[in-house]
Amino acid sequence: MYHYKLQVLILSQDNCIYDAVSAIEPLTGFEHELFLKQSADAAVKTADVIICELPEAVLADVVKNSKKDAAVIFCAAADTLDSRDEIYSQALADIWIKPYSKSFVTFKLRKLFEQIKITKDRNLAQGYIETAINSIPSLIWFKDIRGAHLKVNDSFCRAVGKTKEDIEGRGHYYIWDMKKEEYEQGEYICLESEEIVLQEKKTCIFDEKVKTKHGMRQFKTYKSPIFDDNEQLIGTVGIAHDVTDLENMGAELEVILRNLPFAVLLTNEAGKIINANDFCAQYFAAGKEAIIGQEYLQWKQQNLANMSEINAKGYADARVIVGKREKNLEIYEKPIFDVFGTAVGMLCMCRDVTVERHLEKKIIYSANTDQLTDLYNRRYFYEYMTRNKIMSRHVNLFYIDLDNFKKINDEYGHQVGDTALVMVAKLLKQTFSGDFLARIGGDEFLVVVLGEKTDAELAAMAETFLNGLQQSIVSNDKFSVLSASVGIAVSDVLTDIDLLIRQSDAALYEAKRNGKKQYKIYHK
Structure with missing residues (x-):
């Protein structure tokens, strides 16, 4: 959305600083412009980042002449800092104690550039909000949990005849020039509706009468709760449409449809579409x-040929192509009834849930999968075994444990150990293609093979894996001590999962006891 040239002024003879800045890749939306000077000059007034290694008097001038949001960094030896405490505490972004390395400078500057980008992004987001709400003719306000107005739009200011500076931080009675007694004696419900939203913790719609600078007005008000990152209620947001002059419900409906952030269609009793909002053009041709x-x-x-079946609550999913991108839509259908309970039409709403569905898949994947090996984890193993009546079928369980794995970790470190685990996981995928694979511990794996198998077939599978492992470690001296032991258990119908694991574990123990690098099949 924006492109910014980040000016970096280096007031130092230390080439380490210049080399570090030159090597840093600019962040998205940024480019770097470097100035290398021996003394402060006009560049100080425009630079975003100033790295200064100059005497105290010059440093004071740099701080004084730099622009308001410039980040000034001072480089000095530790024994020269005592006399500059006031300057440091009030004006400097950072202090670098000499001597320092290029990696230190790179780390510090990268963090500083990231913070500058965060500030730019925040200001841009703030600009988005301000532009959006001030472009809407409806009244918009944000309140904290105590009812103080934190932000309002221009339409709100016109309605109350006050400036934003006068409104923000103040309560209902002051803003609307009302006395508490007048409010209690009238038909106003503004404050009560706020309490309802806080209690219900969901978006609520109200019809409210308000005394404005333009006389009494009727508003259709939408109020929603606001939550922080910890799901704690911190305030409310309200949108009020002035419906005082609307001549009929059709006009009021147009206002609502126009401001909804998703596609909406309305049909009549004959099934013909009689109204829609402009948002439809974003989803459909x-x-x-x-x-x-x-x-x-x-x-x-x-337009919705691949739509799923409507569930009991009226929701369904569909996929559409918008431009060259596929979007997931949540479809909501609801019959419209008149005051006599007769169906007079249908409401259809289409909401873009592409990001939500993507996040749901990522959460499910993270919950079920071991991050290192990309195999399923212990939790999902039990879920898999209990669903779809897996245990009612013939199940062959391979319990695999790596031999001497601890020696690799102790001698070469956990990074090499992780490489070994990834190698084993890849081999398991090749050997048991199409079967269920899980890592259930540090160097322990389970393989579920469905279908009746003879001992010879199970032995062939185990030997293929063990031989493949030996071939894989030949090219890596660090893995020379590595091998695997395999315990195999076969289920009868409806065998308990934990019993099957114990049986395979018993076979594994026997393979370990007999010298490792082998497999054993459990027999009762």
Whole structure:
């Protein structure tokens, strides 16, 4: 969205600093412009980052002449810092104690550049919010949990006849020029509706009468709770549409549809689309004008052909191609009834849930998978074994434990040990392609092979894996001591999962006791 040239002024003869800055890759949206000077000059007034290794008097001038948000870094030996405490505490972004390495400078500057980007991104996001809310004719406000107004838009200011500076931080009675007694005697419900939203912890819609600078007005108000990162309630946001002058419900409906952040369609009792909002053009090839007048069922066949079945709550999923990207949509259908309970139409809402679905998949994947080996974990092993009636089928369980794995960790470190685990996981995927694989401990693995197998077939699988492991370690001296032992257990119908694990573990123990690098099949 933005591109920024980050000016870095180096007031030092230390080439280490210049080399470090030159080697840092600019962050997204940034480019670096370096100035290497022996003394302070006009560049001080425009630089974003100033790295200074000059006498105290010059440093004071640099701080004084630099722009307001510049990050000034002072480089000095430790024994020269005592007399500059006041300057350091008030004006400097950082102090680098000499001597320092290029890696130190690189680390410090990268962190500083990241912080500058965070500030730029935050200011841009703030600009987005300000532009968006001030472009909307409806009244918008944000309140903290005590009811103080934190932010309002221009429409809100016009309604109350006050500036943002006068409004922000103040409460309801002051802003609307009302006395508490007047509020209690009128038909106002503004404060009560705030309490309802805080109690319900969800978006609520109200019809509210408000005394404004332009007289009494009727608002259709949408109020929603705001939560912090810890899901704690910290305030509310409100959007009020002035519906005082609307001549009919159709006009009021247009206001609502226009401000909803997702696609909405309305049909009549004959199934023909009679209204839609402009958001439809973001999801479908045809915009609002082309959609209105179509038969709803025909429109669905053309635009939502892969839509899933509508569930009991009226929701379904669908995929659409927008430009060259695929989006996941959540479809909501609900019949519309008149005051006599007769169906007079259908409401269809389409919401983009692409990011939500992606995050759900990532969360499920992280919960079920071992991050290092990309195999399933112990938790998902039990879930897999208990679903789809796995234990009612013939199950062959391979319990694999690496021999002498601790020696590799002790001698070469855990990074080499991790490499060995990844190698074993890759070999398991090749050997047991299509079977269920899990890492259940440090160097312990489980393989679930479904279907009735003879001892000879199970032995062949185990030998293929063991031979493959020996071939894999030949090219790496660090893995020369590594081998594996395998215990195999075969289930009867409805054998308990933990019993099957104990049986395979007993076979594994026998393989270990007989010299390792081998397999054993459990027999009762």
